Amino acid sequence: MNSLTITGNLGKDAEMRSLPDGTSVLSFSVADNQGKDKPAIWWNCALFGKRADALAQYLTKGQQVTVVGNVTEREWTDKEGGKRKSMNVRVGDVALQGGNPQQAETSKPATPRAAPAQGGAKVPSLLDDMDDDIPFASPHMEHDPMLGNRKAKRAQVAR
DSSP: OOOOOEEESSSSOOOOEOTTTTTTTEEEEEEOHHHHSOOOOEEEEEEEEEHHHHHHHTTTTTTTEEEEEEEEEEEEEOOOOOOOEEEEEEEEEEESSSSSHHHHHSSSOOOOOOOOOGGOOOOOOOOOOSSSSSSTTOOOTTGGGGGTHHHHHHHHHHH
């Protein structure tokens, strides 16, 4: 089986369609820039199922993505009767990279941001409640040099 990883920008908004059995298919093209003075390679990509439904709104023109998938070859006959081939990517995974420069100018962020704290109050963090000790340390770990000062503290608590 072959696998391909591509990082590039979408050339146009993704298009949603459905197969006869109702499975969603999200089609989009990604430009893989080969460098200065070289033309971009355009990859036709297809994402299937529930993930296609979930990602459709985010895959818009200009969005930078990393796509991992399998390369498939498609053959067809064009209008003039000529045989044609294309290499397509059946997407297994897609990750949004950074922002979309075209959307940043015209739209609001997709996720609401928390309002700043009033009066200079400290915003609570999940890390604030973390104990300084290692929760899985045991007395037999007291000689581990990686634990530093924590090893003595843990050994005293365990005794």
